[in-house]
Amino acid sequence: MVSVSPPFFPPELERAIFEIVAHLQPATIPSLLLVSRRVHEWIERVRYQTVTANGELSSCRFQFLHRVIQSQTKPRDFFTDRVQHLFVEDIAAEELEAVLSVCTGIRFLIIFGFTESSSAPTLALLQSLRPHRLHIPLQLVMDARNSATPHPMFTSLTHLDIFHNPYDGIDHLASLPALTHLALLRSSSQATQILARCSALELLVDMHADEPNPDYLRSNDDVRFVSIVLSDDEYVTDWITGTRGGLDFWARGNLFVAKKCRGEIKPSSRCWIEDGDGI
Secondary structure: OOOOOOOOOOHHHHHHHHHHHHHHOHHHHHHHOOOOHHHHHHHHHHHOOEEEOOOOOOOEEHHHHHHHHHHOOOOHHHHOOOOOEEEEOOEOHHHHHHHHOOOOOOOEEEEOOEOOOOOOOOHHHHOOOOOOEEEEOHHHHHHHHHOOOOOHHHOOOOEEEEOOOOOOOHHHHHOOOOOOEEEEEOOOOOHHHHHHHOOOOOEEEEEEOOOOOOOOOOOOOOOOEEEEEOOHHHHHHHHHHHHOOOOOHHHHHHHHHHHHHOOOOOOOOOOEOOHHHOO
């Protein structure tokens, strides 16, 4: 009979090692799941934590998650707190509905586009979610603004990125109870009004998909305003960085504001990050 040696490391340390590997190298997850029963249990929780459209840099591909949910091989509550970060891009709204109906513990959510044959998502679809960071098309925000009562989805929301400009629902933004960070596409013309109305904001990002014309960039006396360039190709990588607590565009904006408050940005009216800023 072949004897089986007990684990060499204490269980807590062994689990931490495997989970760190899974987080840093998501491509190793299928192999890690085969190591042992206990490792499978640890890593399966990590496997569904961050989901992107094609699985790039993340622990799971959206279509894989969708197939597992549709197969009903796992109880519905299995996914409640396992899927924490979801990046949806050019996906059918019907498939998104199947996923969001069970993955109600999502904290970071991006809805980046839908197939032309599919209808856009509705607020009812997002009714059970309480994300902390949300990146969504303008139409969903407009629908929420037009509702009679504040949508429950916004109750815990601290970071909101709206893929559109201009946006005239400033009063609606001011009513969001936990909102501290806001990003709008090319928003410098609205910055003064938004910052005055939304006094709880700690950061307003003037987002650009490519390098703006220098004539467009405007100075602003409010230290909370910063222009940031982030291309569509870089967006998913930046978002993944944020899910890991890294230096995403929100974090870079926070550092810029902190430097301005300390008088380290020259001239003090500059509202865009430069190479010498060390951000």
